[in-house]
Amino acid sequence: MQSFSEIDTTSKRASKAAGFAWGVAEEIGKNMRNLEMFGLPGIKNLNLYLQKIKKTPTEKIKKIEKKNKPKLKEFCPIYCGTAFLDNCKKLETLKLIKFFNVSYPLLLLPFLSRASDIVGKKISIKYEKNNFLLNFDKTIFSNNINNVKVVSKAKEISIKFLENNNSFSLKEWKELYKLSEETFVKETDSSKKKGAGAGLTDND
Amino acid sequence: MKLSRLGSFHQSKLSFLRSFIREFKEWNYKRNLFDLDKSGYGTAVYSFEKKGRSYSLVCFAQHINPDERSDRVIATKWDAAFVLHDGTPSKLDIDRLRNNVPKQEVGRVSYKELTLSRANKSVRAFDHVVNSLSEGKQPDKELLKKVGYLYRTTAVYGSGKFGLADRFRIKDRKEIYGPFRLEMMLVYLVRQFTFDQVNHIAKSKNPNKAVMLNENIARNLGIGNSTGLGMAPFIVNHPTLLHNWIYCREKALKEIRSIKDVNQNDFDIFKDCFAKSKLTIDTWLTESQFQINKINSLRSDLGKFTIYLENDCSIKNNYMWNKIYLWVEENLGEECIEYIVSMMMEPYDKIIDPLINDMSSEEEKYFDIPAHRKVSELRKILENNYKLIIKINFKEKNSTTNFWFISKNKEEPRVANRYEEHGSELEQPLAIARDIKQLYEKVLKAKQTETIADFLLNNDEVRHVVRRAFIVEKFPYSEIQDNTIAASLVPIDMLRLKLSFFGAVKFDPRSDKWLRINMYQGAPLPHEMKLSNDTWVYNSLH
Incomplete structure (x- = not known):
């Protein structure tokens, strides 16, 4: 088994060899480490993508808007990713962002996962029949974790910053809180008099 | 942060070899397996254990022909190969490792292994020691003084290389918060293996007459290391780690210079270490003119400093260390300035020890x-x-x-x-x-x-x-403030910077691109660790 350190180093070097600048290659190395650590097929996708761009170069995104369409070719997922990561605090205000015609979209995922951590919001991403929930770069949930089929192109990718809302109702919370109260001990008059701060006035 | 200054650093109380022994002295050492044939080839396992946690060095010694022996990392065969296993290896683990570790790059290890190294015998020292012991005599100290070790390692690998465990798997273990703990452990245990191996071969050669290697002689042998350019990119690629090392050194120096009233005991420790350390300089042998010049400059400056120390330094002066430092900066060269800075740390466990865990980085x-x-x-x-x-x-x-x-x-x-x-x-x-x-x-x-x-x-x-x-x-100390592609570049300055933090001594450049060093010379033997004194590095006289 390859260590994550080896995955990082080899991905970085291969990406440099494929034409990315060292600084971008460093991002790719870290991302492949993350994807593989999350159990997603990063190396498989990167390998195929780097082979592909040798013959068919992809398009570098210039600026990220609410809707992003490449002019001539497919978008490069790496450049979309670095631009997204670098601009994530600004992009957060757009709430929903769409990319069209992106090569090997899985390679975009770790950039968004890191963006989720930076902005402190979960991000949901959808393309083809794949849904992912990115949780502050700590975990990635997917609806088809066992599907190892490589998506070589996403016609449309939807990226949504999720507000930090509870996943439960107030009623559910109150019920749970009430149960938790059963661990509390009711104070006696005597203990109230002896407790911390007892007998003092705070009007000083 | 100029390279020539960084390349003048010396070992100190902050060095990892020394802090390793301080931190692991309470661990229980054990030789778990020693299965070598008469020629000293086979398998051995050594371990450190404490409170249910154990680390085991698995050693594989093999025969190689003289023409196959090369210290360069590009060699394909080595006299011995070592791996530090997390826990106690099973027989299956040992078999798996035997089929991989000696094969170097071709072999693979697993997340259960933490560090890996390989080593060659210093043939002249090794054979001499074996022959002497088998004849019932102790080896010639003069010869050992010239070499200083029985084996030379090359790189000590960790953090995922060859499939070793990634650092994230183990980084939260308190015992390895300090820097390079597991690399230091591997080298320390390898040193013991080299002693056990010579004793074993000598005994097998002449069972009736052979004697064991005298412990005073063993203690004064370390482990050699040939270091090439692999270390240089490490310094550049780990900027926050570099910062933490230099920052801790600077912080220690600042605190020491801020001491208003220096007490006599601390001054005596300084003078004692200084006197002993000066003696060891005579054992820094090298054929490199670059290094000979550095050593000569150091000797000359130490002469000046000794006069200054005897005539002008007194604890009656407030801020004596600060005065010393300012004088040293004003009057001595880089090599000696850094030497004195290392010495100034010696009395101050209370300043140094809290810094050790800050010398790692994420x-x-x-x-x-x-x-x-x-x-x-x-x-x-x-x-x-x-x-x-x-x-x-x-x-x-x-x-x-x-x-x-x-x-x-x-x-x-x-x-x-x-x-x-x-x-x-x-x-x-x-x-x-x-x-x-x-x-x-x-x-x-x-x-x-x-x-x-x-x-x-x-x-x-x-x-x-x-x-x-x-x-x-x-992290202001994270960057070497020099041009690493200039014609004037001396790559070994980058190596020495790292090696000095490891605690290496006897820098012996073999060119401007690689050098030999010695580690753990003078260090306590495993059974002596619990009672050991941290100034062991100044006790080695050969």
Whole structure:
């Protein structure tokens, strides 16, 4: 088994060899480490993508808007990713962002996962029949974790910053809180008099 | 942070070999397996254990022909190969490791293994010791003085190399918060294996007459190491780690210089270590003129310092250490300044010990570029933190003479002349000074109110140094303030910087690109660790 350190180093070097600048290659190395650590097929996708761009170069995104369409070719997922990561605090205000015609979209995922951590919001991403929930770069949930089929192109990718809302109702919370109260001990008059701060006035 | 200064560092109380022994002295040492044949070939296992946690060194010694023996990392066979296993290895683990560890790059290890190394015998010392012991005599100390060890390792690998465990798997273990703990443990246990091996071979050779290696002689033998350029990129690629090392050294020095009333006992410790350490300089043997010059300069400066110490230093003076430091800076060369700084730390466990755990780092935490910030801020960072670098004229050929690359045959870092050798188009991103200058020139032309994110959209090629600039803003010692591709580059300065923090002694450059050193010479033997004194490094006299 390859260590994550080896995955990082080899991905970085291969990406440099494929034409990315060292600084971008460093991002790719870290991302492949993350994807593989999350159990997603990063190396498989990167390998195929780097082979592909040798013959068919992809398009570098210039600026990220609410809707992003490449002019001539497919978008490069790496450049979309670095631009997204670098601009994530600004992009957060757009709430929903769409990319069209992106090569090997899985390679975009770790950039968004890191963006989720930076902005402190979960991000949901959808393309083809794949849904992912990115949780502050700590975990990635997917609806088809066992599907190892490589998506070589996403016609449309939807990226949504999720507000930090509870996943439960107030009623559910109150019920749970009430149960938790059963661990509390009711104070006696005597203990109230002896407790911390007892007998003092705070009007000083 | 100039390279010549960093390349003048010496071991100190902060060094990892010494802090390892301080921290692991309460662990239980054991030789778990010693299955060698009469010639000393076979398998051995050694371990350190405490409170249910154990680390085991698995050793494989084999026969190699003299013409196969090379200390270079490119060698394919070694007299012995070692791996530190997490826990107690099963028989299956040992069999698996036997089929892999001696094969070097061809072999693979697993996440259960933590560090790996290989070593060759110093044939002249090893054979002499075995022959002497088998004849019932102790070896010639003069010969051992010239060599200083029985085996020389090359690199000690960790953190995922060859499939070893990634650091994240183990980084939360308190016993390895200190830097390079498991690498230091491997080398320490390898040293014991070398003693056991010579004793075993001598006994097998002449069972009736053989004697054991005298412990005083053993204690004064260390483990040699041949170190090449692999260490140089490490320093560049781990900026926050480099910062933490230098910062701790600087912090220690600042605290020591701030002591108003120096007590007699502390001054005596300093003088005692200084006197003993001066004696060891005579055992720093090298054929390198570069190093001979450095040693001669050190000797000459130490002479001046000794006179100063005897005539002008008194604890009656307030801030005596500060006065000493200012005098040393004013009157002595870099090699001696750093030597005295190391000595000044000796009396101060209370200052040094709390710093040890700050000498590790998690580089990952500082990886992301704060791309929301403005170009004007980046410009200020560059102007404040790279003052000397941005003055270098990289249009001059001498400023760009060298380039760093990874060799295809062994995947090891190399340096070559850009104008004489091919391959500079595959240069590694280690020319930080040149790339910072390039970044600075771009930043000057860019719109100052632009965000870094917008700047990077059109400037991918400097992304790696933008990252570094934001790191250096937080970690001012993270960058070597020198040109690592200049014609004047002395690569071994970069190696010595790292090796001095390891605690290596006897720097013996074999060229400007590799050197030999000695580790653990004078260190307590495993059964002596519990009662050991931290100043063991000054007790070795051969």
